Amino acid sequence: MNTTRLPDPFSDRRRWQWLALAVVVGVLVWLLSPILTPFVISALLAWLGEPLVRRIERTGRSRTAAVLLVFTLMTLVLVLAVLLLVPLIESQVSKFIDWLPRFGQWLTGTAVPWAEGRFNVELAGYIDPSQLIELFKEHWRQAGGIAATVMGELSKSGMALVSWLVNLALIPVVTFYFMRDGSAMLARVQELLPRPVEPTVTKLAHESDQVLGGFIRGQLSVMIALGTIYAIGLTAVGVDLGILIGLVAGLVSFVPYLGAIVGLGAAVIATLVQHGDLMHLALVLGVFGLGQLLESFWLTPWLVGDKIGLHPVAVIFAIMAGGQLFGFLGVLLALPVAAVAVVVGRYLHERYTHSKLYGADDSPVVVVGATSVPTDAGTEVPPTQDK
Known part of the structure; x- marks a missing residue:
């Protein structure tokens, strides 16, 4: 039997190499941020549609046919959402x-x-409500004026307008190619990884995908479902601003209980102003009570399940930090980077608790899949074979 000893992918020398690589990638992202936005949006859209593509592939259809079906479905959903939501929100x-x-x-x-x-x-x-109202209206006019100014400057600058239109047109094209060829691209990247680190990097990438998928795919579904429940329920009980309150409550519900608190507070005030009776107030409380019951006993277990998610505080910090450092591109990259950071941090914590520095009896190990291989020289143990 051949015995093998895997090199430590995070030895002292390799740690500096990984740090240098991270710095180079960060500098490149910062320098190329003006052109990276459509590619990042396309990659996220392709990643969201990948599970459905694989499910259709398992029915016997080709990869191209599955991508065409999912791409068409996603396009129709986005167009329908814009056509319905924009007039409704206005x-x-x-x-x-x-x-x-x-x-x-x-x-x-x-x-x-x-x-x-x-x-x-x-x-x-x-308390002077007239000043509060005027303050709000002034900020609203300023926001509209800023939007009008930006659009005016964009229309005046021919190159800026062309660049904006090109980026917009690139998103569906690049999304289609990412959906069709994404698996092949990732396989080529995996082949280029140094062999000592390939098992570890592949394992960490898979865990990062699980963390990110557990939050975005699951929590986004919960947010949409809760927003719809609150909007329909509040409208049904006679709240004029029910749709707006429901959408806001669903949007901020990625933080546990924050959506319910914000939505309930706004709905109670709107109900008291509009109706001012206990019956409508009880109906509003019933809508949010039903929403919380559905979230706790059906939506979250079904849509999120036992997937590993990101902590809401980490999500808020990542989005704010990404926006501060890289603008809109940083907001798009915030969650993927946070997911990778969580997985790498968990991996480093596991290595630390098995190290001599921590005081463990055993020597440091390199965790590859379900296999733990000692890294001290002269201690060669064959990897465990899966049965």
């Missing part, structure tokens, strides 16, 4: 702006007197 925002004066009247005529009588405090002198 209508809800208009209702919200019209609703603001009613909110001001309710605040000064009902909420403040009730709070003053209940808690025996003076609030009327500190």
